[in-house]
Each structure stands twice: as structure tokens, then as C-alpha cells.
Amino acid sequence: MTATFLINRLPSPALQYQSPYERLFLKQPDYHSLRVFGCFAHASTLQSRRHKFSPRAVKSVFIGYPTGYRGYKLYDLEKKFFISRDVTFVETEFPFSKQSSTSSSVVDNFPDVVIPHVMPDVNPSPLPPPVPDSHSTPSASSSLLPSSNSLLAPQLRRSTRQTKPPQYLADYKCHLTNFGTSLTSTHSNHFSKPYLNFIANVQAIPEPAFYHQAVRYPEWRKAMDEELQAMEATKTWSLVPLPHGKHTIGCRWVYKVKCKADGSVERYKARLVAKGYTQQAGIDYKDTFSPVAKLTTVRVLLSLAAIKGWFLLQMDVNNAFLNGDLFEEVYMDLPLGYKTKDSGLVCRLNKSIYGLKQASRQWFCKFSSALLCNNFKQSKRDYSLFTYGTGAQIVYLLVYVDDIILASSSKDM
Known part of the structure; x- marks a missing residue:
């Protein structure tokens, strides 16, 4: 809520004491969201960020309306600003009503404020005891001084309780x-x-975050070469000049070390990912929704397989998203490390790659259509579940993005 919002709802003599909002929409504006500036407020804390001993609300002061948000701007007792929508106002109390030049008096105006105090040093360096001199007698001034024991601070008792990690x-x-x-x-x-x-x-095992870090090592260079070869084999893109009026999206390399069950390195995986957050809706993509297997379906299928003694097979598709056909006209910058004769060319994507907003949708469309062409039937309860055959000779196929579970009572099936 900005100043323009308030001005458009104030009566104006030029409009016969009507507000611009009333003149435009032919109805009275709503003033219920307006509050008294500087009044006391209780802002509700988020339930996900508190435990049973946490306060349910924060004592604060209403200081205005934030721009671009549908809420209230508040100032709490910890001297920080925040925005909240769930607020209870006490418009008869004003914590900053008394003017003061000191910060302590301002804090005193808040109800139930706990002012932190500084604890003194409880373990100061003890003074050494005086060395008695047998040839000297105590003077009158020295007799007035306290003894050395009174100058020593009390020693702290150290706990003998054994410490252990939390349960x-x-x-x-x-x-x-x-x-x-x-x-x-x-x-x-x-x-x-x-x-x-x-x-x-x-x-x-360290994993590089950027291309200039990975290119120094032969194993990562080999992994990037394998990824580029896979994309060229599937004809993921075509090198073309960028048409007039078109724009490109960026791309980057993502690196991951794949380990075997015994801890040894299985392979170094480099994946080229498009910067899908730079895509424009309606131009670079339209629909992005892709069904994913429900967790209930996964549990039921595994339970039935365990009870009935079915055979189970788990598999994943290598570079699954590269199989999805791309219907939109999308152009991408040349990836780092990709060598071409003409530097003015860009990649026109023929296949969906990881990072595109429609990548998972295009892959599922390609995979599901291939299953339906091979006499699989798609479940209407869970569109990620497919069946093949009938009776005792039946196969259940459940797909979660590029991970697939196959279950059947017949190993041959």
C-alpha cells in the first residue's frame, strides 16, 4: 500500500468531496485495512518456525504499509523491521508517544520489556598475596586495607557432569x-x-561448481565430452545463426560424483543444464505440468510385491530428458567447451534438455505415448501407473520422472 493508494481513497473538493476510487468504480472504498500509525500491535509468529514454548506473537509497532505487499510493516522490540499479514492492533496504545533523547527511555515505553544487562567478570585475575617482611611493621595506613583474601574473587565450581551428543x-x-x-x-x-x-x-571428494574449475582435471573433461557426444548423437540441437528478433537462453555445467555401494567412485557425471529461469512464458514454453507417481501408489505397489512375492526391477533412463521432443522454438547459447568453426552460431534446441521448464512434460509425453503404442494401459487413478497383460500374466510399470519400477508375478513377463 503506497501513498498513491491512500490519495486515491481520500475525498477531494475537485470531485465534490468524492474520492477518485469512488468516482472510478462507483462504490465506496474499503478502509478496514487502514490502521493508526505508531500504535501497538501483536504480529502472529509462523507455526512452522516455533515450538511449544515459543511466543505465539511478537510485540511490535505499526509503522506503515510496504510497497508491493499485502500486509503491514512493523517494528519489533528486537530493533528490526518485518512484514506480516496476521496482526492484531491495539490502536489506543502508542509505545513511542513520549519523546526522549535517550534510547533507554524509548525502550521503557514498551510493555513488559526485558532489558539485557552486562554480567561482570566473575573470574578476574586474582591478585598475588603480599609477601611479608620480617624487618617491617605494619603501618596505620596498611592496617586499613583489606586482607588479600578479600580481594580474591570466588572461584567458579566446574561441573562434573559428563557431556554427550544429543539423542x-x-x-x-x-x-x-x-x-x-x-x-x-x-x-x-x-x-x-x-x-x-x-x-x-x-x-x-570435491565437486567443482564452475567450468573453469572442472576443466583443469582430465576426469571432468572426459565427462563433459561424453555429455556433448550424447547430445550430438540424439541431435539435441542444430547450429544456426540467431534469427532477428529472437533471444537465447543461457546454459551451465553441473558436476556430480557417482559412488558405488562400497564407496569407490563409479563415474564422474557432467550434465549440461539450460537456465530455464530466463525463459519467457508464451514464447519459450507454454505448458509445464507433468504427472509424477503418487507416494501412496509407490507404497501400495511395493507392499503387493512383498506380500505376493512378485519380481521387482528398478531402472532409470540415461539422459531421459534428451528423448523428449521440443515443440517450441528455443535458442540456447553455445555451452562452454563446445568448439565450432563459426562463433556467431547458436543452438536451436530440437530436444528438451535438463533445466527447461517443459523438459519433464515433454519426456513424459514421449515415454507414455511409446508405452501406449506397445499395448500398455494407463491408469485413470494415477497417470504414472501403466499395466500390460491380464490375470496372472500382468506387468505393473510405475514411472517417477526418469526412475521406473517394474513388478510382475512372472519373471518372463
Whole structure:
């Protein structure tokens, strides 16, 4: 709510004491959202960010309306500004009504304020005891001084209670990068050595964040070459000059180390991802929705397989999104490391790649149409579930993006 919002709702002599809002919309404006500036307010805290001992509201002061938000701008007692919509106002109390030049008096105007205080040093350096001199006698002035024991601060009692990690960390393995000592600890006896190595390698092997970091290592260069070869084999793009009036979207490399179950490195994965957040709706994409398997369906299928002793097969499709056909006219910048003779060319995408807003939708359309052409039937309860055959000779296929679960009572099926 801005100043223009308020001005358009104020009566004007030029409009026969009608507001511009009333003259335009032929109805009275709504003033229920207007509050008294500087009044006391209770802003409700978010339920997801509090526990049972947290306060349900924050004591604050109403200071105005934020631009671009449908809410109230408040100032709380911790000296910070925030915006909230769920606010209860006390328009008869004004915490800053008394003018004062000191900050402490301003804080005193708030009700129930707890002012923090500074604790003195409870363990100062003790003064050394005086060394008595057998040849000297105490003077009158020295007799007035307190004894050395009175100058010493009381010593703090150190707790003898044993400390241990919180109970909620019992199900987790922390700091396994130094797994040499963790393997022999009593806390790790329940896990196998390959499993601990797997966790340690996940944490220890660095993954580059940018192209200039990955290009220094041969394993990452090989991974990028394999990704580019896969895209060329599937004819993901065509190199063309950028047409007049068209724009390109960017792309970047994403790097991931794939580990085996025993912790050894399986392969180095480099994936070229389009910067889909630069796409324009209606130009670069239209529909983006793609059905995903419901968690209930996954549980039911696995439960039936366990009860009836069905055969299960899990698989994923390599570079699944590269199989989806792209219907829109989308142009992308040349990826880093891709060498061409003409630097003025761009990539016109023929296939959907990772990062595009419509990538998952195009892949599911391609995959589901291929299943339907091969006599699979799509469930109306969950569009990610497909069946093939009847009776005892039936196959259930459940797809979650590019991960697929196959279940059947017949191994041949």
C-alpha cells in the first residue's frame, strides 16, 4: 500500500468531496485495512518456525504499509523491521508517544520489556598475596586495607557432569571425512566398512561448481565430452545463426560424483543444464505440468510385491530428458567447451534438455505415448501407473520422472 493508494481513497473538493476510487468504480472504498500509525500491535509468529514454548506473537509497532505487499510493516522490540499479514492492533496504545533523547527511555515505553544487562567478570585475575617482611611493621595506613583474601574473587565450581551428543543425533553419522578413526570407534561397529567408506567419499571428494574449475582435471573433461557426444548423437540441437528478433537462453555445467555401494567412485557425471529461469512464458514454453507417481501408489505397489512375492526391477533412463521432443522454438547459447568453426552460431534446441521448464512434460509425453503404442494401459487413478497383460500374466510399470519400477508375478513377463 503506497501513498498513491491512500490519495486515491481520500475525498477531494475537485470531485465534490468524492474520492477518485469512488468516482472510478462507483462504490465506496474499503478502509478496514487502514490502521493508526505508531500504535501497538501483536504480529502472529509462523507455526512452522516455533515450538511449544515459543511466543505465539511478537510485540511490535505499526509503522506503515510496504510497497508491493499485502500486509503491514512493523517494528519489533528486537530493533528490526518485518512484514506480516496476521496482526492484531491495539490502536489506543502508542509505545513511542513520549519523546526522549535517550534510547533507554524509548525502550521503557514498551510493555513488559526485558532489558539485557552486562554480567561482570566473575573470574578476574586474582591478585598475588603480599609477601611479608620480617624487618617491617605494619603501618596505620596498611592496617586499613583489606586482607588479600578479600580481594580474591570466588572461584567458579566446574561441573562434573559428563557431556554427550544429543539423542536425536544417534541415528546419524557425523564428521566421517576422518573415517580412519571412525571405523574403529564403538559408535561405528553397527555399520560395515564399505558403507562408512561410501559416506566418507560422498563428503570428501570435491565437486567443482564452475567450468573453469572442472576443466583443469582430465576426469571432468572426459565427462563433459561424453555429455556433448550424447547430445550430438540424439541431435539435441542444430547450429544456426540467431534469427532477428529472437533471444537465447543461457546454459551451465553441473558436476556430480557417482559412488558405488562400497564407496569407490563409479563415474564422474557432467550434465549440461539450460537456465530455464530466463525463459519467457508464451514464447519459450507454454505448458509445464507433468504427472509424477503418487507416494501412496509407490507404497501400495511395493507392499503387493512383498506380500505376493512378485519380481521387482528398478531402472532409470540415461539422459531421459534428451528423448523428449521440443515443440517450441528455443535458442540456447553455445555451452562452454563446445568448439565450432563459426562463433556467431547458436543452438536451436530440437530436444528438451535438463533445466527447461517443459523438459519433464515433454519426456513424459514421449515415454507414455511409446508405452501406449506397445499395448500398455494407463491408469485413470494415477497417470504414472501403466499395466500390460491380464490375470496372472500382468506387468505393473510405475514411472517417477526418469526412475521406473517394474513388478510382475512372472519373471518372463
